[in-house]
Each structure stands twice: as structure tokens, then as C-alpha cells.
Amino acid sequence: MARPFAVTFFLEPCTLSLAPGLPSGWLYTGDLACMDEEGYIFLLGVKKRMIITSGFNIYPQGLELILDMHPAVAAAKVVGEKDAMRREIVKALIVKKPGDSTDEKEIIQHCRNYLSVCNDRGPVT
Numbered sequence: 001m002a003r004p005f006a007v008t009f010f011l012e013p014c015t016l017s018l019a020p021g022l023p024s025g026w027l028y029t030g031d032l033a034c035m036d037e038e039g040y041i042f043l044l045g046v047k048k049r050m051i052i053t054s055g056f057n058i059y060p061q062g063l064e065l066i067l068d069m070h071p072a073v074a075a076a077k078v079v080g081e082k083d084a085m086r087r088e089i090v091k092a093l094i095v096k097k098p099g100d101s102t103d104e105k106e107i108i109q110h111c112r113n114y115l116s117v118c119n120d121r122g123p124v125t
Contacts, residue, residue: 030046031043031046032044032046049061051078051079051080051088051090052080052087052088053080053083053086053087053088053089053090054086054087058080058090060077060078060079060080060090063076063078063090063092063111063115064076064077064078066110066111066114066115067092067094067107067110067111069110069114070102070107070110071097072096072097072100072102072106072107073094073095073096073097073107074095074096074097074098075094075095076092076093076094076095077092077093078090078091078092078093079091079093092111094107
């Protein structure tokens with residue numbers, strides 16, 4: 001993003017310092033976007049969206065694709081939640097299709113069918 005209103009500094013406790021990543025006035029947000037022919041910008045995702053759990057790098061996009069493949073899932077979002085032991089744990093937020101009676105166990109089994117053993121770490125929360 002390059003605009004006169006882009007952040008040029010940020011406040012830390014008791015200090016004022018220049019924000020990193022502002023060469024030539026560009027603010028690097030890490031967002032992925034595209035612009036259509038009319039100039040509208042559409043956010044597509046985050047470039048470096050990654051969850052680190054127990055030393056393993058988990059990319060939410062892959063898990064979201066697997067969840068979206070299930071016939072009962074209308075929408076899915078995978079996020080990391082802070083955890084004292086593992087740094088982060090993986091959480092899946094799912095919206096089921098209206099009237100569907102699929103339970104949590106069936107969706108978990110669906111994911112296990114597509115995930116390698118190294119992606120199946122610990123209990124499901």
C-alpha cells in the first residue's frame with residue numbers, strides 16, 4: 001500500500017520509532033489482493049499466514065481446502081489460538097450447510113483421511 005496516509009511511525013512503550021518496511025513510502029502488510037478493471041481491491045488472504053504448533057508449521061489454507069471438500073461444510077476458516085505448551089493450537093471454525101446433521105466426529109474423520117500422521121497432533125478442541 002502506498003498512500004500519504006500510510007503509517008510512518010508506531011508507538012512502543014515510552015518510545016517513538018520508525019515503522020519497519022516503509023521504503024519509498026510503501027507499507028508492507030502481508031495481505032494478498034487483486035484489483036479489478038474498475039479499481040476495486042479484493043483481499044484474497046495473507047501471504048505469511050502460518051500456525052506454529054509444537055515446532056511444526058501448519059498452513060491454514062491446506063486445512064481449509066480439506067474442510068471445504070466435505071459435503072456438509074458451507075464455509076471453513078482455520079486459525080491459530082495461543083497455547084502455553086504448544087505455542088499455538090489449530091482451531092477450525094465451520095459453518096455447516098442448512099439442515100445438515102453431520103456431527104463433529106465425521107468432519108474430524110474426514111480431515112484425518114486427508115492429513116498425514118504428522119499433521120494429526122494431539123486432541124481436537
